[in-house]
Structures are given as structure tokens and as C-alpha cells.
Amino acid sequence: MRISTIQAFNNGVSGLQRNYANVTRTQEQISTGNRILTPADDPVASVRLLQLEQQQAVLKQYNANLNAAQNSLTQEESTLVAVENVLQRVRELTIRAGNGSLNQGDRQSIAAELAEREDELLSLMNTRNARGEYLFAGFQGKTQPFVRQPDGSYAYTGDDGQRQVQIASSLELPISDSGRAIFGSGLNAARLTVDIADGTISGLLVQDEVSYGSFPDGGFSISFDAGDPLNYTLTPSDGSPAISGRLSEGKDTALSYQGVSFYVNGTPAPGSSYTVTGPDPAANMTDDPQVRVNPLNVIADLRQVLENSTDGREIRDAVSLSIANLDASMDAVDQGRGQIGARMNVVSSTLAHNENVALVNQATQAELRELDYPEALSRLSLQSTVLEAAQQSYVRIANLSLFNLL
Secondary structure, three states: OOOOHHHHHHHHHHHHHHHHHHHHHHHHHHHHOEOOOOHHHOHHHHHHHHHHHHHHHHHHHHHHHHHHHHHHHHHHHHHHHHHHHHHHHHHHHHHHHOOOOOOHHHHHHHHHHHHHHHHHHHHHHOOEOOOOOEOOEOOOOOOOOEEEOOOOOEEEOOOOOOOEEEEEOOEEEEOOOEHHHHHOOEEOOOOOEEOOOOOOEEEEEEOOHHHHOOOOOOOEEEEEOOOOOOEEEEEEOOOOOOEEEEOOOOOOEEEEEOOEEEEEOOOOOOOOEEEEEOOOOOOOOOOOOOOEEOHHHHHHHHHHHHHHOOOHHHHHHHHHHHHHHHHHHHHHHHHHHHHHHHHHHHHHHHHHHHHHHHHHHHHHHHHHHEOOHHHHHHHHHHHHHHHHHHHHHHHHHHOOOHHHHO
């Protein structure tokens, strides 16, 4: 087979270029530490690397959401701790106000501190986050949730929404709670009514929620004997057996039935009768103020009684009601803290899971992308030897010419 001079030169140059390209590519792999320089080097591994990088980017965003959720929940939890401290102090003041040996000046001093605690609690319940949004306003983050009304009571102006963030592909985590859910879900101990409000029956309270579960839907009636009004008969509306008893003479008598306690003040009118009923079963258990209680209103009501009243019975009933409703409010706050704690546990476990997944992804990426240095150095040595041999053979072939024989 005849090989022309130009063909010999072209073959030699192509071989040199090919060998030089192999050496250059291996040197670039060694300098970068990467086995794959272009997708053509390993198409399957390149696709897998792209998928892993996308997953890492998603995990990074989830981690940012988790950190934001943790910060928000931590602030909410610390706020609720402060709220509980205020409510506990108010409860101590309430118990002190029930001391019968206090005079009006002493009660007014207690009322003055209650006013300060009331303002402190209002500020805590209207706490803002770093973005200037109210923590307990639901979706209405720019609207102050708790507002003092002209009559001194308090109203909730937010909604029931919960702001959420996505922390996993199919999991969204609430990072806020509405003020109604946290501060307006305590059961009102004074959700019972008496048909004749002449002062004979007062201090109606639900003291035991478990026993109150058996309270008749229609309530009960209590009647006093026409001949001796100290004798009474309590008749449940559900047909249960009537209960008879006798009042203490010359003083107020505390009675109870199915978790409900109340006072019969003094000696009732002969032959009188009273009916005690609970809230309408059809009432909205979330919105009806007769059923649910706001701790701000509990404090405000007690403060006003201590400031203005000198009636021992009114003060007694107000103190008893306040203690019961403060306990209900603290229970509701505790439940809120429990829910926040559960969410923070989810955040912690999800962060740990994401960290483990990220480590596995990094290991897989390293296995697919990173270079085996011993193999690459050996290959570079071989390729350098081949390139050197190709260069020397090219020089020898280039010197082959018929002109050398003339």
C-alpha cells in the first residue's frame, strides 16, 4: 500500500494532537479534582449529579424555612411564658383580694397592681415579630389583635388563621396561632344563669368540668319551703331524683350539684323557687362570650369590683370567678405551649433528617464526580510516555525522504 508523504505527515500530526489532548484532559482532571469535566465524559453520572444538586438546593430552602419557623415558634413560646408569669401573679393577687380582713384601701392597692398587670398582659398579647407583624392576629398580621373598648372590656379583632411554611415536600408547619385559639379558648366558669337575679342565688360557677359533663341540659330548679325556707329541694330537669337539704341559719350557704357550685345568700323568701340553666347547646363554643373567656376581661372585671365595690358578697363571688377563669386561661395557654413544643420537635427532627440526607447526597456526589488520584496519576504517566514516543517517532518519520538518497 502506497502512503504519500502528506498522508504520513497528517497521520503523525493527528496522533500527536490526540495524545496531547489526552494528557491535557488528565492534567485538567488532576488540577480540578473532578472526574467529569463535561456531560460527555459520563452522561449517566452527569444526570444523576444534576438531580442531586437540585435536591440539595431544595433542602437548602427547606432548611431556611425551618430556621424561620424555629425563630417564630421560639418567640411565640417565650411570649407565652411571660403571659403565664403575669397570669400567675394576677392569680396570687386575686387570692389575696379574697382575704376578708382587708379593708377598701387594701383592695384598691391590689386593684392598682392589677391595672399594671392588665396593661402588661395587653402588651404581651399584642407582641410583634421581627417583620412588624402581630404574633397572635391570625392572617391579619398588620391588625392589632386585642383592643380595649370604651367600656373597658377587650375585643379580639384578628381571625383564626395560622401562617404556615413548607418544611418538606408534603409537610407544612404552622408557625403562628390566633389570639382566639390561645387566649380565648378557656371555658368561662360563670356560663350558668339563674332566672331570677334578686341576689338570693349568686356565685354560680362550674368548678368541676368532668362532673359538669353530667349536668342536665335543662338545668335544675331549687325551691324553698313555704313554712320553713331554710329547707330546700333541688330538682334536676332530667327526671333524676330530687335532693333535699337544709340551709345554714344566719349565714350564706354554699351548695353544689354535678360540678356546679353556688351560694344561697341568707334566708330565701318562703315558697320561692329559682331555675339554673347552662348555655344554649347550640351556642357557638368558640365565639359565645358566655362560654369562652378572655384573661384580659377577667382581670378588668375583678379590678373594677375591687376599685368600686364594698359589698362582701360581690367581692367574694368576683374573686371565686376570677380564680376559676384564670385557671382556665392558664390551662389554655399551657395547651398552646404544648402545641408549640410539638412543632419545635418536628422542626428539630426535620433539620436532623435534612442534614443526614445532605451528607448522603454529598457522599454520592463525591463518588460520582471526584477523581481517583492514584489512577489518574498512573494514567498521566502512561499518556506522557505515549506522547513522548509519538513525538520521537514523528521526528523519525519526518526525516524519511528520497532526497536523502541523492
